[in-house]
Amino acid sequence: MNNDLTIARAAHLKPIADIAHEMGIGPDLLETYGNSVAKIKLEAIHALSDRPKAKYVVVSAITPTPLGEGKTTTTVGLGQAMHQVGKRATIAIRQPSMGPTFGIKGGAAGGGYSQVVPMESLNLHLTGDMHAVTSAHNLLSAMLDNHLFRGNELNIDTHSITWRRVLDVDDRALRNIVVGLGARNDGIPRQTGFDITAASEIMGVLALSTSLQDLRTRLGNIVVGYTNNNEPVTAEQLRAAGAMTVMMRDAIKPNLLQTLENTPVLVHAGPFGNIAHGNSSIVADLIGIHTGDYLITEAGFGADMGAERFFNIKCRTSGLVPDAAVVVATVRALKVHSGAHRVVAGKPLPSAILQENPDEVYAGGANLRKQIENIKLHGVSPVVAINSFPGDFASEHDVIREIAESMGARVAICTNFSNGGKGAIELAEMVAEAANEPNDFHLLYPDNASLREKIETIAVKVYGAEGVDYLPAANRQIEVYEQNGFGSLPVIIAKTHLSISSDPSLKGAPTGWRMPVREARASVGAGFVYLICGDISTMPGLSTHPAAESIDIDESGEIVGLS
Missing domain, CATH: 3.10.410.10 (Formyltetrahydrofolate synthetase, domain 3)
Incomplete structure (x- = not known):
């Protein structure tokens, strides 16, 4: 089978205006970036509001191994499969960070025959949203340090400052730095550091804003530190929020791409899955919910993290109600959760994990049971998607099916990596059934709880x-x-x-x-x-052999080595 980049380049892409037209979005609501990428104006939220709402489906997973379990690939495959069974679907995913793209993870556009394209555009810059977040964040950093230098009128306790700087590069050397060194006019010396752009609070603001004005308000509410009296100091008080909003004015518009099979994909925001909610933007969903029969979105990491935050933070803010949830599971991850194997990112899988062993799958199945339970805690119908690998054994798939059905979940085997939408038809049918069941969605806690x-x-x-x-x-x-x-x-x-x-x-x-x-x-x-609640790094480092070592330009000017 060809690599992802070769498959992506062989795809027949429709003009992006045609993709938008099929969603009911006219040219007056588009800002095109060439033939294959566009931004959608926020006016589309109002323009589409009278149209029927799609069924709202979130894709989550069991607790992943360091290699990931194909959640984005399954999300894309499910969206493509909906078209295979005569339904109209829109997909909504986060934008990849270039730090991991050039680091150990590689790209995040799906894989095989379930990809978002153009792959290069998605993984490298896209329409510049990441750069806008980086610039707006660092503008606030600069204005904060300038305020300290100009006399600190707000009486900020420099030891309480929480606002750092950001960069969309994996660079461990910048985790902890000292600024303001040099001559008197070079600033006030203090210790600070850099985070990766995806960890910026501004990325979280972008993902959870519901309008441009809401974005402006949220940016103004950002707390950068505290006074000597423990009172919060905000971006509004530093008079930075207006300029930050101007820098984010275009970034708040969702990006429109397509899959290999021409399913529309909204790509917008990329908040860190550890310290933020790990979900794509609300404005993308407010548009996508009126563009077809299904809106399929993805939540970061396992159901205990991304899905829990999707329910209790994203849905709390947007008011949208999910109709079904997919839990992606793999044989290899469940074997890891048996405790019998250790998987290390960047290294080959242990040979023993590739041997037939349904007992290990069953032992690790405790993780699947708990993640199904976490979906059901919120009153949402779960569907288990078995992301099938060529080396899997039928006996191992049978164990996953048995576990899922014992928990009251539907289950489907997916081969969409190799077969595109046709490989996820069973999943599409199971999701359609689950989404049509009566819904008892509820949040885990009220706002007024402590x-x-x-x-x-x-x-x-x-x-x-x-x-x-x-x-x-x-x-x-x-x-x-x-x-x-x-x-x-x-x-x-x-x-x-x-x-x-x-x-x-x-x-x-x-x-x-x-x-x-x-x-x-x-x-x-x-x-x-x-x-x-643990050792959380907000600035990753590069591995011994990062992906950047293999990325280059060939004689014809084409990108090579991007994975």
């Missing part, structure tokens, strides 16, 4: 913890946040994505553990409080 009540609800009900232990610093920060009126915000648990627990070494569905909360941080502009 921050600790919200944290403990997620830890116990979603992660299976016995309880939560707060370090003194976290207790103080939570108290300050509630005193400053941030207690009504939803919460995100910043933990490892490699375990349902906060300990990456615990596989399956661990019990009998307690979740430690080391630190609390408030993303007031985005609209959530996140709790640090």
Whole structure:
């Protein structure tokens, strides 16, 4: 089988205006970037509002291995399969970060015959949204340091500053830096650092804004630090929010692409899956929900993370109600969750994991059971998608089917990596059935619950913890946040994505553990409080042999080595 880039270049793409027309979006609502990419104006939200709502489907997964389990590929395959069975679907996904694209992960456009195209555009710059987030973020950083240099009228405690700088490159050397060194006019020396652009709060703001004015308000609400009296200092007080909004004016418009089989794809925003909600934008969904029979979106990492935040943060903000949820599972990941194998990103799979062993799949199936339970906790019908690999055995698929059906979930085997939409027809049929069932969607906690009540609800009900232990610093920060009126915000648990627990070494569905909360941080502009419950790096580093080593330009000017 050809590699992804070769497959993508062989695709027959429709003019992007034709894709938009099939969605009911006219040329007056498009801003085209060549023949294959466009931005959709926000006026489309109102223009399409009288049209029927599509069924709303979120694609999540079991707890992934470091190699990922093909969630984006399954999302794309499902969208293509809906067209195979005579339904109109729109897909909504996050925009890939170039840091991982040039690092160890590679691109994030799906794979095989279930890809979003043009692949190169999607993975490299697209329409510049990432750069807009980077520039707006760093403008606020510059204005903050300028305020300190000009006399610090707001009486900011420099030790309380939480606002760093961002860059869309994996560069571990920038994690911790000192700024302001040099001559007197070079600024006030202080320690700070860089995060990757996807971890910027502005990315979270972009993903959760519902309009341009809402974006403006949220940017103004960003808290950069605190005064010596523990009062929050905002971007509005630094008089930066207006200029930041101007820089983000085009970035808030969703991007329109297509799949290999010409299914429309909305690509917009890419918030970090650890410290943010890991979902694509609300404005993309507000448009896509009126453009067909199904809107299929994807949530980052496993159902304990991306899907939980999709339900309790994204849906809480948008008001949209999901009709079904897909849980992607693979044989190899369930074998890892048996505890019998160790998978390391960038290294070959252990040979033993490729041997037929349904007992290992069954042992690791505890993870699948818990992730199905996490979907059902929110009153949504789950469908298990078995992402099938050529080396899988029928006996292993049978175990996954048995586990899923015992939990009351539908199940389908998918071969869409190799066969495109035709390889996910069974999944499309199962999703259609689930989406037509009566819906009992509900949030896990009310807005007026305390921050600790919200944290403990997620830890116990979603992660299976016995309880939560707060370090003194976290207790103080939570108290300050509630005193400053941030207690009504939803919460995100910043933990490892490699375990349902906060300990990456615990596989399956661990019990009998307690979740430690080391630190609390408030993303007031985005609209959530996140709790640090492990070693979370917001600036990745490059591997021994990053993908950048293989990426180049050939004699004809074509990109090679992009995966």
